Amino acid sequence: CPFEDGQIMVRTGDLGRWHPDGTVEILGRIDQQVKLRGFRIETGEIEAVLSTHPSVNECVVVVREDDTGDKRLVGYLTLRAGMAEPEGTELRQLLGAQLPSYMVPSAFVVLDTLPKTPNGKLDRRALPAPEADHGAAGFVAPHSETERLLAEVWAGVLRVEQLSIHDNFFELGGHSLLATQVASRVRQLTGQEIPLRLLFEAPTIAEFAAQLAHQDATETPPVLPVERDGRTLPLSYAQQRLWFLDQLQPGQTTYHLPLLLHLHGPLDRTALAQSLSAIVARHEVLRTTFAPAATPDAPPVQVIAPPAPVALPCQIVTLAPDQNVDQLLHALVQTELAQPFDLQAGPLLHMRLVQWSPEDHALLLVLHHSIFDGWSESVFLRELAALYQNAVAGQSAALPELAIQYADYAVWQREWLQTTVLDQQLRYWQQQLQAVPALDLPTDYPRPAMRSGAGATVAVAVPAALTAELQRLSQQLDSTLFMTLLAAWQVLLYRYSGQAEFAVGTPIAGRVRPEVEPLIGFFVNMLVLRADLRSTPSFAEVVAQARRVALEAYAQQDVPFEMLVEAVQPTRDMSRTPLFQVLFALQNMPTTALDLPGLAVRSIPMDLPVAQFDLALALSETDDGLRGVVEYSTDLFAAATIERLMEYYTLLLAALVADPEQPIDQLSLLTREEQQQLLGDWNRSEAEYPREAALHQLIEAQAARTPHTPAIVFEGASLTYAALNARANQLAHYLRAQGVGPDVLVGLMVERSLEMIVGMLAILKAGGAYVPLDPTYPAERLQYMLAHSQAPVILTQAALVDTLPEHAAQVFRLDADWSTLAKQPTTNPPRTVLPDNLAYVIYTSGSTGRPKGVMVKQQGVLNLVHGLRAYFDDPAVHNVGLITSISFDISVNQIFPSLIFGRTLHIIPDVVKLESQAMLRYLDEHQLHLLDAVPSYMQAVLNDVAPEQPANALRYLLIGGEKLERRLLQSVFGQLGAQVAIVNIYGLTEISDINILGAIRAEDAARPITAGKPLQNNRIYIVDASGQPQPVGIAGEICVAGESV
Incomplete structure (x- = not known):
């Protein structure tokens, strides 16, 4: 646990993660993250897309459970003025174009307003259930x-x-x-x-x-004999999958496999061309293309071209002065990889020979995965060595005849899989993978609706000493090195995602019969290995589980992955690969060192700009330890994130070897340097401020400095600092006579007015703590708040006295009873409060259904005020706008910093707040420099006005209470001007409202949105479920400690 003994810490219930620059991104409420049919869904992502519809004003998406226990997503929305109600089909098409199908709500409900709790938050329990709609035409029976x-x-x-x-299928619960x-x-x-x-x-x-009526029928293809009698030859299941993927995304380069050889020495080009020709002639698959069947309802077929000599022209290139050989070859490979294959026209094998000196050549082969795999590379190199050696020596080829070809295997596979042989294996997989959840790793970028296949790689190295320790541990645990490394990979994914159930894919050679071992072709199959870490086992137990699951999978490996997907029928999602999204491989295929007479041959590894999965870690054993690469989707991850991930993997391997019996949720993923960074450096927020002062004393000091400056303004009337201070002093002396002192609660039930601020300041001067009582609250709620707080005094206004519920408090009317204070002194009363005394009590919604009184001390507010000094004490800031009711903690962020730093606080009337054009006119006419609002309110204001507004003086817009979306950034900078800095603030009412903050300027609009850094004298921790600090980029619960707590 990262916390010091005796330190008070608050678990916020909010999800967040550190960014590499030490800022914190807020991801949402832990309890608002939903899981539906195996997928974890952040409803805010759906709401962000839904809100882009021109008719939608506000929206929220929730999961509802019907009477049968079936859960589904339902979208609730309000309409912008004058806009027509959109059809559900239209909304689903909008969402379906940007989100996976499981994130598209099945029903939409249009409301006049979204229901809110008394403190202004969305009341999810008050959202009505969607009604089944039998259409405008009523019941119409089926005809055809x-x-x-x-x-x-x-x-x-x-x-x-x-x-x-x-x-409508979806409106009926689909x-x-x-x-x-x-x-x-x-x-x-x-x-x-x-x-x-x-x-x-x-x-x-x-x-x-x-x-x-327009859909084509598909029938099971007929079982074809192996004999070549002119009949069509089917594709293997694996080939057919790649064919269909190519039809969906023609020209994609995701499945291009390059092989690059640097040949140094006197090359016999004729012998090389003859050898390559012999290999192509020997393996039909290298001459194969795919074509649609003669009838539209049949699957594609193989077309095998007759053997022909390979043309291998030599391209002579010149190295640039600042270019080395590897750079030259890398550029060559990238150019060739960018060339799409035409699976129908072919060929599916491209060859190039490049020369840059008399004794330096490069042979580049690029093959489509449908005709080649990792094992095939060894076959190819072995045959190339034998054929070239014979050709150079003037001898004929001496390779044994192949008994079968890949097309024969494809026929055999389909014949065999049409029998009952695999029924048992299919039943195993259906049971093993039932409802397996998608792995939802935290990403740097939003997941696109469809995978592009764009990717990159990061090199991975595990030292030889650690590799040897892992091998010894594997022997001790009666497992293989593969199983141990797989288990460690699963633990890392668990710690990164917080997800205890998921699946990892692993390739298997797929050459289950000896006669296919000498063939070139696409045989590799994928096994899906499910992990279940819900019991937070030890690493030794995870290895045992990985061993058991792997051995079971090996016994059921005959089922092609394509057939497995069809049998399990996972929810179709074009943004993810089916069944698993992350792969692990320990390469153990036969390797061949290419030995060509008179040549030194070097195989050159290449970084391919593609990714078949979200993440794919491939390792192999070498004399120097484990070496490999991790391939990652650049749609989702930045390179720095993956580099950190692999650093954590190596760190985790060492920790697991040191103590394999340690529960996996107690393993630290942090180095000492990172612990220092996260727990120390990024939490160095110490700052001095007048800790021993009281809030009202700082306002008194400001009144002494600027007595004639307007302090508060409302509807044309104003009070200077001197007048405000004098009136508050008179009321404070009166309150003291009524027994108000430290930690005595005083109710404050007023409309927006100058008296509202006078009453608030007077309560603090008397030593008490104010309790806002919103006149718009239901009588039952107000009665509970008064009874619960037991406030002995209530400050109100004459028009509101009759609306007060039954109480025993002394009532003072700020407007009608002021004459009784004429004899009270206008001097500052002696101070009686300490920093540990209460400043206010605000009631928020409680989990019990009753309002919860949150008590906030003077010290927390003092620290907050000085943490905001950079914005309120800016010489360019004179006028501050107060939008929020004093019943909400956000009001504290405006009132006290404004008065303590000598600004003019404009109390914006309700009639102005509620009309967008009036609000922006007020902003302009009163030259407001600083404003505080919740994002949804500000977005609604800007939605209702023309894109271009008159120039305004606004410099700072403090945004908090809800997640800040990029759409609001664009609206603010586009409509209010690039001079505005949006100050994103995050915090809880219980801990002085602001704990994290940071300014976002127009030039930052395209960067990731974060809440900023810890407020001064606050410390932020992001932890997992067991209280362990999370690394950079990994989601966890936000915890707060420091002077705000």
């Missing part, structure tokens, strides 16, 4: 046979008795998982392949039936 069939399928899936052909079931049942009954998106685009029976 297709409509009747669909009605039966929908009724069974949705568990309803009667369906109109105009009923969601992506049920849509998958509909597609599966329709496919089973009609033989037609139904893409999941079809149901989103055509969500009624009538629309769906019409679309179905």
Whole structure:
């Protein structure tokens, strides 16, 4: 645990993570993060996209559970003035274009306003349940046979008795998982392949039936004999998957496999060309292309071209003065990799020979993965060595005949898998992978709706000494090195994501029969290894689990991954790979050192700009320890993040070797330097301020310095600092006579007015703590607050006296009773409070349903005020706008810094706040330099006005209470001007409201949005569930310690 003994620390319940610059990003409430059908969903991401619809003013997305226990996403929204209500289909199409299908709500509810709790927060429990809508046309019975069939399928899936052909699938409770079931049942009954998106685009029976009429039927391809009698040859399951991916994204380079050889010495180009020709002639797969079948309802087929000599022209290049060989070759490879393969026209093998000196050549081969794999590389190099040696010596090729070709394997695979041989294996996988959750790692960038395949790599090295220790540990635990390294990878993913259940993929050679071992081709298969770390086991126990799961998977490895996906039917999501998103491999394929007579041969590794998965770690054993690369999606991660991840992996390996019996949730991922950085350097927020002063004393001092400066303004009236101080003094003397002193609570029930600030200051001068009582609150709530606080005195206004609930307090009317204070002195009363005494008590919503009184001390507010000094004490700031009710803690951020630093506080009338144009006119006419608001309010104001506004004086906009979205940054800088600095603030009412803050300027608008750094004299910790500090970039709970607590 990172906390010092005796240190008071508050767990906020909010998720956050450190950024490399020492700022903190707020990710949302822990209890608002939802998990639906195996996916963890941040509803704010859905809301951000939904809010871009021009009709939407406010929106919120929640998970609702119906009577059957089925959960689904429901979107609630309010409309902008004058805008028409959008259709649910229109909203789903908007969301579906940017988000995975499981993040698209199945129903939308339009409300006049979103329900709020008395303190202004969204009241989720008051959101109404969506009603089933049978369409504007009422009930219409199915007409055609297709409509009747669909009605039966929908009724069974949705568990309803009667369906109109105009009923909307999603408005009746459908969601992506049920849509998958509909597609599966329709496919089973009609033989037609139904893409999941079809149901989103055509969500009624009538629309769906019409679309179905245009869908092509797919039938199981016939079992073909191995004999070559002119009949078509099928693709293997693995090839077919790559073919379909290419159809979805033509021209993608994700599945390009390069092989680059530096040949130094006298090269016999003729012998090399002859050798390559012999290999291409020997392996049909290198002459294979794929073509659509003769009929549109059959799968693609292999087309094998006849052997032909390989053309290997030599390109002579010149090294630039500042270019080395590897740079030259890297540029060559990148150019060749960027060339897409045409899987139908071919060839699927590109060869180039490059020369830059008489004895220096490079042979570059780029092959499509559908005809080549890692094992094939060894076969190719072994045959190239034998053939080149014979060619140079003038001898004929001496390679044994191949008994079969890859096409024969593809036929055999499909014949075999049509039998009952694999039923048992399929049952195992269906049970093992049932509802396996997607691994949701924290990312640097939002996950795109569709994977682009763009990627990069980072090198990985595990020292030889640590590798030897890992091998010894593997022997002690009766496992293999692969199992031990896999277990460590799973532990790292668990610690990084906070997710205890997920799956990791691992490649397996797939050459289960000896006759395919000498073949070139795409045989590799993927095994899906599920991890379950919910019991927070020791590492030794994780290794034992990894061993058991791996051995079971090896026994069921005959099922092609493509068939596995079809059998398990995970929720389709184009932003993620199916079943697993992270891969681990320990390369143990046969390796071949290429020995060509008279040549020194060097295989050159290459960094490919592609990523087949979110993350893929591939290691191999060398004399110097473990070496490898981690391939990562650049759509999701920055290079620095992956470099840190692999540093943590090596650190974790050492910790696991040192103590394999330690529970995995107690392992630290931090080096001493990082612990110092996170717990020390980034928390060095010490700052001096007048700790022994009282809030009202600092305002008194300001009144003495600037007595004639306007202190507060409301509806044309104002009070100077001298007048404010004098009036507050008179009331304070009166309150003291009523028994008000340190920690005595005084109710303050007033409309927005000058008296509101006078009363607040007077209570503090008397030594008491104010309790805001909002006149708009229900009587029952006010009665509870008065009874709970037991305030002996209430300050109010004449018009509000009759609205007070039953109480026993002394009431003083700030407007009608002021004449009774005429004889009270205007001098400052003697100070009676200490920094440890209360300044105010604000009631917020409590988990019990009753308001919760939060007590805040003088010291916390004093520290807050001086933490905001850089903004309020800026010479360019004179006028401060108060938007928020004093019943909300945000008001504290405006009132006290404004008065303590001698600014003029403008109390903005309610009638102005509620009308966007009036609000912006007020901002301009009163030359407000600093304003404080919640993001949703400010966004609503800017939504309702023209993009270009008159020049204004605003310099600082303090934003807090909700997550700051990029859309508001764009609106503020675009409409209020680039001179505005948005000060993002984060904190809890319980701990003086602000604990983290930072300014965002126009030039920062494209950077990640963070809340900034700890407020002065505050310390921020981000921890996992067991209280361990989280590394940079890893989400955890935000904890706060320091003078605000």
